[in-house]
Amino acid sequence: MSYSSNVAQDSLAAAQLEMAGNPNALALRRPFDPVAHDLEASFRLTRFADLKGRSCKVPQDVLGKLVESLQQDYSQQEQDQFMHVAIPRIGIGLDCSVTPLRHGGLCLVQTTDFFYPLVDDPYMMGKIACANVLSDLYAMGVTECDNMLMLLGVSTKMTEKERDVVIPLIMRGFKDSALEAGTSVTGGQTVINPWCTIGGVATTICQPNEYIVPDNAVMGDVLVLTKPLGTQVAVNAHQWLDQPERWNRIKLVVSEEDVRKAYHRAMDSMSRLNRIAARLMHKYNAHGSTDVTGFGLLGHAQNLASHQKNEVSFVIHNLPVIAKMAAVAKACGNMFQLLQGHAPETSGGLLICLPREQAAAYCKDIEKQEGYQAWIIGIVEKGNRTARIIDKPRVIEVPAKD
């Protein structure tokens, strides 16, 4: 890591243009207009990568095979090394790694994530990337992040002008989101890459009671989801507004206005922090949680189920989806696999196992504090640590925020 610094103080002009004077007043922000930055009207950030957001993940089974080489040696030797401490070592397979430290009962909770642009507004892209990285901490019930690093790949295909407009805006969005989370970005790495890349590292040092090991689901628990599905469908549909042959495939089920609303709902949702959702996990005695990202709702549900101590399975009955996006997904045939639970999400909600009697109160509390709904989407029953969606799940249409 080696960010140099002694350069004139003028690079924020572009970013400040966007802010309408108040960096935190997102409501006041004008949407990104390439022309206002002397870029071509046709400039689209999403064109600087062939994959979008979390759909860049290496398939789950392939990845599993590849990381075998990392796992197999965290064996007896490693375990023994930590036997003198009461903190279990948590590694590959969950949202964060948890490492016991040399110092007084503390542990290190850490995660990293990076991906490709999936919205065309660079500032929002930065916010989404930051929210997405932090989400792994929140999934473990950790609400305080001590430090963030930023990982950036500047596309080889960007002109200098494009780079100088777009990269500071991405950085600013990332940083504003970090500030909103009560943390800050102290460094990172920036490289040149064919595709534009954005991501980061989030780190917390905490007491063991600050995180929730997500392995404690019991029969009778219910599953709560804190954000709607369909972000990937929404960003794709929005891109198709520019592509008549694609648009023709979906225009019978959705209007331009519907797509624009869904796109903004998706951006709003992806840039929202799961921090309050995490805080309330402690208040309502959550038994475990994961965040829904590149492997889709079912992929992450299955992964969470596989880590349970008890012989339980997850059954999902309800699918809250950004309004009209279920219809778009259906109109596209098997492409998204949204209702099958396989559509990748970016910076999705937390999927939480909660005691049945606390779940409604959890949902009510989150709505009261944030003005966003959460949904009970399924149940935990006796089983062999798998997850499934029922045959005809109920789709809950989640409207755009006003």
Place this chain on the structure above:
Amino acid sequence: MSYSSNVAQDSLAAAQLEMAGNPNALALRRPFDPVAHDLEASFRLTRFADLKGRSCKVPQDVLGKLVESLQQDYSQQEQDQFMHVAIPRIGIGLDCSVTPLRHGGLCLVQTTDFFYPLVDDPYMMGKIACANVLSDLYAMGVTECDNMLMLLGVSTKMTEKERDVVIPLIMRGFKDSALEAGTSVTGGQTVINPWCTIGGVATTICQPNEYIVPDNAVMGDVLVLTKPLGTQVAVNAHQWLDQPERWNRIKLVVSEEDVRKAYHRAMDSMSRLNRIAARLMHKYNAHGSTDVTGFGLLGHAQNLASHQKNEVSFVIHNLPVIAKMAAVAKACGNMFQLLQGHAPETSGGLLICLPREQAAAYCKDIEKQEGYQAWIIGIVEKGNRTARIIDKPRVIEVPAKD
């Protein structure tokens, strides 16, 4: 972060082929032979990126401008927040970030780095990437790493077969190097990317006396370098053995045998940890250090000089270079800028400010412990926080290890 796990235990076959039964006995390792893995004889890992190693860095001045947007707000507000602790906040501009923690006088020292393949042996590439990330910690005098994450980009251009051979070997190399450093890899992120990418995150939680803030050089100090320069020249020259038109440019000054030796010396050097170099910094009262990577010796020297509390400058007289690589660089005209101090290095040595009377003992001690030379390459004089190389620096030819 989300590495899944429940997959059959057979993916290490390829990696184990390489190990001759003992993963730590590097000396026993056969070099990577694509054919032994059922890959084409012409398979070259370095072809999966158009840039090599640390030459992928965004230029120093451009980067400085871009990160302005991160820096400007670590202002009074942030400073105040930490005023109750005695630990200074160290951010962008140095090798690591140092963040005071909520818990008992501890601080978080953290760094990240990633880049592209620059050698064709996947296992060695993994080792080099790991040593390179750790090197930022070592540059701050931190000798214990508490946790590592791995960042991988699997090239879109790799066949499945190539991927399944190469990626486990890279991971294994990375992990072996982490074990050698007394730490382990607990997670990471793997994405699909046009270019193959490899890197990581290194994190330590420590007492303030475990790190050395690199701002304390005084007039009369000398500069020590712990690894030879010329890694980038060596890996390029080695690649040119396959490219007659390139090879013709340098064959008058160097033999094939010289180039192969230099390439192995470079791999050996890049995969060597700077850990003992860091440990000895404490013993011999170093006043500050940085590691030499993508911006070249002079770029990093200048950055270190610019952070000094005292009005000093660095003057470099000697350039230790892997044998014959200075001649190769000269034969290539201005291409590498090696003797001007601008040739990028990957996982280079530490450049350390040491009290004059301790420097020789430092060099002797490191040679005794590791069998590798270190060199006094310059002096610290009164000045305005800049660094330069004298007009005709002495080139020290550093031979291959036997």
